[in-house]
Amino acid sequence: MKAYKTIVKTATLLTFGLCGVCSVSSVYAQQDSSGPWMVRARAVELNWSNAQNDGLATTNVRAENKAIPEFDVSYFFTKNIAAELVLTYPQKVNIDVAGAYQGTLKALPPSLLAQYHFTGLGAIKPYVGLGANYTSFTSQSILNNTATVKNNSYGGVAQLGADYMIDKNWGINLDVKYIQIKTDVYVSGSKIGQLGLNPTAAAVGVTYRF
Secondary structure, three states, X not given: OHHHHHHHHHHHHHHHHHHHHHHHHHHHHHHHOOOOXXXXXXXXXXXXXXEEOOOHHHHOEEEOOEEEEEEEEEEEOOOOEXXXXXXXXXXXXXXXXXXXXXXXXXXXXXXXXXXXXXOOOOOEEEEEEEEEEEEEEXXXXXXXXXXXXXXXXXXXXXXXXXXXXXXXXXXXXXXXXXXXXXXXXXXXXXXXEEEEOOOEXXXXXXXXXX
């Protein structure tokens, strides 16, 4: 009798397990039929590395860490290969000199990345990306306008992230990017060094694929 109960219990568990696998497979089959477009809205924490050289090593010019909104558009060329455009609006960044607040500037840092998306892991869709960043610095007001930075910056971007798809359209996104942003710093028109902002951008957001 004990063996019979064990067999029945095992068969019942296997039946429920197979039903679950079939159900999940059906959901992912629907997800694979989603369209090639994906959009995300993210909340991002920019943690600047503030690497400094030459005269900046003693002046200690630093950008303060900042939380920003981000909007991203991706297009899938295949189920694995996609391109992502990372967008936001010009962000106000506080600048400290020798540990004290000394003004602000605005930074607009769009990026374009090529991504590889891993498949076969169910609802979890991890990806890696590499690309380029262009940052424009505007509305500079530092040290009573005696200090300025170079107006633009070009650099690379490395990305690691994952989407957890709730259904074929909606998901939750976690994403980390390392972005190369550097700019020359001038005081009274004379270059005193280079500031390597190079932020690590940690983000959480919502995904929609269509």
